[in-house]
Amino acid sequence: MSSDTSLRPRRLRRGEAIRHLARETRLRADEFIYPLFVMHGRSRREPVESMPGIARLTVDEALLEVNRALELGIRAVLIFGLPRRKDPQGSRAWASVGPVQKAVRALKAEFPDLAVITDVCLCSYTDHGHCGLVSEGGDVLNDETLPLLGRIACSHAEAGADVVAPSGMMDHAVGALRSALDEARHGDVTIMSYTAKFASSFYGPFRDAADGAPQFGDRRAYQMDPANARDALREAAIDVEEGADFLMVKPALPYLDVIHRIKSAFPHLPLAAYNVSGEYSMVKAAATRGWCDERRSVLEILRSIRRAGADLVITYHALDAARWLSDV
Ligand code: PBG
Helix, strand or coil, X not given: CCCCCCCCHHHHHCCHHHHHHHCCCCCCHHHEEEEEEEECCCCCEEECCCCCCCEEEEHHHHHHHHHHHHHCCCCEEEEEEECCXXXXXXXXXXXXXXXXXXXXXXXXXXXXXXXXXXXXXXXCCECCXXXXXXXXXXXXXXXXXXXXXHHHHHHHHHHCCCXXXXXXXXXXXXXXXXXXXXXXXCCCCEEEEXXXXXXXXXXXXXXXXXXXXXXXXXXXXXXXXXXXXXXXXXXXXXXXXXXXXXXXXXXXXXXXXXXXXXHHHCCCCCEEEEECHHHHHHHHHHHHCCCCCHHHHHHHHXXXXXXXXXXXXXXXXXXXXXXXXXCC
């Protein structure tokens, strides 16, 4: 026992009134970014089986969903789209009448203060399901893919997106997007880079939701090796140099150390962490069996992500968590 027995850390844990004052990390609905899957059609919600509570939405349904989010204090969404058809180049990704472009226009018209972030990637639009063009030998081509990403980003910017988020882990995507946007007079559109995106097993449910699973091979030749953290700092340095406005780590929970390291190395940039589909579905699956308390588990997870250093959390739990935070 320490000789000074008057040192009593437990004093600050005595009751909720004191615990609240001593709390180091707060959690608020306006730090959440709510992902949405939008599709063609009208007045339809298609539940995603592996993600209870999440559905693919037509644009009119997305407006209703966002209205609910705003009422709970959430102020930002991240939009993914489902095209009617796919091809080797993913050309529906930059169609001005695609579901993402339509959703962005509708959301910005209805809710001008909502931050609309769009995912910029090819995997839901290519028939092979990879995040870039594929060579005859089956390699994902980096530099050939960049102009296509630029086209997608410009089509989102044209529709009114505030932030474009390249998620394909192509080298120099941030630089390519920055120059494409600037040339198209979208210099004020910001870039949230998926800086450190790992080749994770936790994307499975998302690939059902967005129908974007690779048809051959996997993504380990472009997404990061889960064993690496120094590599994340290298990715971040390149993104910062190329003009990223926001950085992101993905997934969140298995990579809290990476969140911490990136925040320490680049404290001046806002950092998001993506609490991905598999992280969501694990909690849901355990909670329905009574193996964990959903509310406490979710809030603990979201707090841990903020405590590690993320300023923003992209999470499918956003609506539930916002509701729980408002009734404590
Ligand atoms: C596409 C993309 C993926 C996710 C976001 N953008 C899947 C992947 O890389 O295979 C995953 C999101 C989630 O699991 O919630 N590049």
